[in-house]
Amino acid sequence: MKYVDEFRQLELAENLSNQITKVTTRSWKIMEVCGGQTHTILQYGLQDLLPETVELLHGPGCPVCVTPLELIDKAIAIAQQAGVILCSFGDMLRVPGSKTDLLEARAYGADVRIVYSPLDALAIASKNPEKQVVFFAVGFETTAPANAMSVYQAKRQGIKNFFLLCSQVTVPPVMASILQAPNNLVQAFIGPGHVCCVTGCREYEALSRHFRIPIVIAGFEPLDILEAIFQCVVQLENGKAHLQNRYSRAVTDSGNQPALRILSEVFDVSDRVWRGLGTIPKSGFKLSNAYKDFDAEKRFPVQYITAPESKICISGQILKGLKKPFECVAFGRQCTPEHPLGATMVSSEGTCANYYKFGIAQIT
Numbered sequence: 001m002k003y004v005d006e007f008r009q010l011e012l013a014e015n016l017s018n019q020i021t022k023v024t025t026r027s028w029k030i031m032e033v034c035g036g037q038t039h040t041i042l043q044y045g046l047q048d049l050l051p052e053t054v055e056l057l058h059g060p061g062c063p064v065c066v067t068p069l070e071l072i073d074k075a076i077a078i079a080q081q082a083g084v085i086l087c088s089f090g091d092m093l094r095v096p097g098s099k100t101d102l103l104e105a106r107a108y109g110a111d112v113r114i115v116y117s118p119l120d121a122l123a124i125a126s127k128n129p130e131k132q133v134v135f136f137a138v139g140f141e142t143t144a145p146a147n148a149m150s151v152y153q154a155k156r157q158g159i160k161n162f163f164l165l166c167s168q169v170t171v172p173p174v175m176a177s178i179l180q181a182p183n184n185l186v187q188a189f190i191g192p193g194h195v196c197c198v199t200g201c202r203e204y205e206a207l208s209r210h211f212r213i214p215i216v217i218a219g220f221e222p223l224d225i226l227e228a229i230f231q232c233v234v235q236l237e238n239g240k241a242h243l244q245n246r247y248s249r250a251v252t253d254s255g256n257q258p259a260l261r262i263l264s265e266v267f268d269v270s271d272r273v274w275r276g277l278g279t280i281p282k283s284g285f286k287l288s289n290a291y292k293d294f295d296a297e298k299r300f301p302v303q304y305i306t307a308p309e310s311k312i313c314i315s316g317q318i319l320k321g322l323k324k325p326f327e328c329v330a331f332g333r334q335c336t337p338e339h340p341l342g343a344t345m346v347s348s349e350g351t352c353a354n355y356y357k358f359g360i361a362q363i364t
């Protein structure tokens with residue numbers, strides 16, 4: 001298949017592996033930002049193709065993993081109200097809240113529905129005017145335009161029973177936050193290809209320049225990632241720090257203009273809470289004043305809900321690249337994909353879930 005098979009060729013992977021080994025003279029730590037890239041790295045065992053001195057750290061780019069616990073509790077509380085239909089992508093249903101999850105809430109009678117697009121949720125609202133339909137809008141810049149479009153269309157069509165429960169976050173601020181931390185380990189980034197399809201490269205260029213750090217935007221196939229690692233190592237070894245776009249088959253400098261226009265029409269930039277990472281300034285979106293009537297947190301009385309994080313779970317440190325899943329005492333014991341304690345064990349993009357699935361464990 002075009003754009004798939006050609007980026008999975010073993011011989012080319014071995015060539016890149018050899019080239020990386022050849023140019024590496026020191027220890028380097030490189031973080032892939034996106035959860036999809038983490039999945040590829042662990043599925044194909046890419047770390048094993050690298051010299052021991054090149055370590056991959058897994059970043060905060062899994063949307064399910066960074067959604068605050070209290071927002072999951074709010075989604076459950078809204079779903080449990082009479083006359084509500086709560087719509088969500090499937091992977092959010094199993095994310096544990098403080099006491100239960102959306103799947104269990106559905107088993108006890110809540111009307112929770114899996115949809116493939118926020119526009120499907122809008123169609124449900126249109127067909128059920130007597131119900132209040134809430135879409136659980138979670139994700140990065142990749143999902144934000146479709147969420148924005150659903151609210152834009154709701155307003156245009158005069159649909160007043162449709163709401164967003166919104167946890168939209170943006171990538172560059174969290175990368176800056178990781179780099180600013182005194183205990184930061186990251187020396188180069190593999191940039192998030194899908195996010196950059198929407199946003200373009202310019203913010204990443206500024207980030208690379210400001211922090212003097214190599215950033216190589218990459219796709220999601222094994223050769224994409226090995227090529228990005230090679231480019232990162234070449235820059236690090238030569239004392240360079242600039243942006244490279246190695247995903248030019250999908251990413252342009254200026255991004256997807258219609259998508260960016262709908263984002264600025266519907267959303268304002270706002271501070272956001274990231275699970276395990278705390279509040280990061282200007283790291284996400286909230287509905288703008290013109291669309292505030294579609295805000296589920298204003299429509300439903302859930303502002304009082306707060307949720308303390310598990311004392312055992314170290315997913316915050318994992319998302320910053322400071323720890324690996326097998327350093328968590330619960331990994332593979334109290335915490336498994338069947339019984340997850342934290343969000344990074346739930347999603348297929350979650351680092352803990354991937355370490356468990358692909359048997360990367362040091363369980364004693």
Ligand code: SF4
Binds near residue numbers: 329331
């Ligand atoms: S193994 Fe479970 S408890 Fe430990 S960090 Fe991962 S999600 Fe949290």
